[in-house]
Amino acid sequence: MPICAEPYLEMAQALGCSEDQVIACLQRMAGHGRLSRIGPVFEHRRAGASTLAALAVPAERLQQVAERISQYPEVNHNYAREHHYNLWFVLTGPDRPHLQRILDELQADTGLTPLDLPMLTAYRIDLGFALGDAP
Incomplete structure (x- = not known):
């Protein structure tokens, strides 16, 4: 994920879709057990x-x-x-x-x-x- 003020928007721009579509996709993935967490991984x-x-x-x-x-x-x-x-x-x-x-x-x-x-x-x-x- 990009480190910025609006990471979902930046992801959407890179994918050529809307921010709402990115969020909806991530929610579907989480709902189907394919994604458990979105967050930073720290050293x-x-x-x-x-x-x-x-x-x-x-x-x-x-x-x-x-x-x-x-x-x-x-x-x-x-x-x-x-x-x-x-x-x-x-x-x-x-x-x-x-x-x-x-x-x-x-x-x-x-x-x-x-x-x-x-x-x-x-x-x-x-x-x-x-x-x-x-x-």
């Missing part, structure tokens, strides 16, 4: 601290624990996986001690010990793909 090391965390949650508690985790504004991903560690989430905050306080709170609240996996090295991949007809 977390420049903005603070981040970690990937996981919990091994008993199946009967998965929904309850997931809802508890999602209450934190610092959580920007929270999803279930088919694994012993079946609930994964990403925490982003101002510094590492802040993240540790949240992990400690979650452990105290749930009785489950988080697996804390801070990123050591970033490996960038191009996730870009054509949205139109292939040439």
